[in-house]
Amino acid sequence: MKYMLESPKRIFIIALLLFLIFFIGFWMQKKEESAWNTTQALTIVPESLQDEDEHPNEELVPPENMESLPEKEIWVYVDVKGAVDKPGVYKVSENSRVQDVVKKAGGFTKEADQMQINLALKVWDQMLLYVPEQGEEIEIVSTPVISSQDSTDHRINVNTATLQELMTLNGIGEKKAEAIIKYREENGPFISVEELLNISGIGEGILSKIREDISL
Structure with a gap:
């Protein structure tokens, strides 16, 4: 009789333990899923924010207010x-x-x-x-000379000529004229006409055509 009374008690205790085990397992699973979702939310950036990061100043600086590029120094x-x-x-x-x-x-x-x-x-x-040195007298120059070469000399000075002036030479087009100007800007004035041969596209043939029409 005593054993029969204890059986329902044992069944109740076993059922309670199983319930607790199931409840704890279910709670821990939910906690892990919640932590995983939180991590994913922190690492995934919305597309709208990604677009803003790629162009952070696109709307802050209107094109009309942007500074113009500096002019090329002469x-x-x-x-x-x-x-x-x-x-x-x-x-x-x-x-x-x-x-x-x-x-x-x-x-x-x-x-x-x-x-x-x-x-x-x-x-x-x-x-x-x-x-001048002390005691030496010179004429003080206050304005530049209008022409750097003899007015009777109609040759093109390759050290001072403009793009348009260089293009008047036989065989010198716009690209070669630009190359001449770029060369003298980077290397200084031409010392001799033969130095023109250092420029790509100008060979002995072209130099012989323009030799009489240029000066330094």
């Missing part, structure tokens, strides 16, 4: 002589002043007569800047 060559530490030909911006060129030439020597030099003078291409 270079000129100035021949510096006299009482400076390093006389020579210097390549400077066309907006440079005499003081900038003197600085490039190493500055004045102790013997230089600075009173005869206009440091504020704006330079120009093929300018000759002569710095």
